[in-house]
Amino acid sequence: MQAETVREQITQLTAQLDELGRATEGVRITRKTLLALPDPGPPAPPAPKLPDHPAYQQIMAVFIAADHPLRARHVCEAMDVAVTPNSINNVRLKLERLAGRGILAETEPGVFTHPRP
Missing domain, CATH: 1.20.5 (Single alpha-helices involved in coiled-coils or other helix-helix interfaces)
Known part of the structure; x- marks a missing residue:
């Protein structure tokens, strides 16, 4: 058993x-x-967020239509904004903010471009 x-x-x-x-x-x-x-590989970083103010939308429309780098003065002209020192400085500050977020690229001091994908 x-x-x-x-x-x-x-x-x-x-x-x-x-x-x-x-x-x-x-x-x-x-x-x-x-x-x-x-x-x-590492995950792709999130796309930079465009500030909510409508002026940034207008600026981006100018850069999307442009085929070359632009200065703040040219952006003002394209947006039909008065070309005064104050408005140029305001646009330049916005361009620098967009460049700081990686939305635009500053190819040389004061010259900005939209990086193409």
């Missing part, structure tokens, strides 16, 4: 060992597959 109990335990343990062997093989295949996948 004891021999039959031991044989039954051996049968159960053999079945468990076979099941664990299949699970181990599945893990090995999964690991191999995961290691073969290309590295996704």
Whole structure:
């Protein structure tokens, strides 16, 4: 009777060992597959957010239509804003803010462009 109990335990343990062997093989295949996948790299940074003021929308429309870098004076002219020192300075500050956020690029001091994708 004891021999039959031991044989039954051996049968159960053999079945468990076979099941664990299949699970181990599945893990090995999964690991191999995961290691073969290309590295996704770092996530892309979120797109810079345009300030809410309507003047920024107008400025961006000017740069999207332009095919060359612009100075604040040219942006004022394109927006039909009076070309006065005060308005030029206000537009320049907005251009610098957009460049600081990565929405525009300042290619040289006072000259801004819209980076094309």
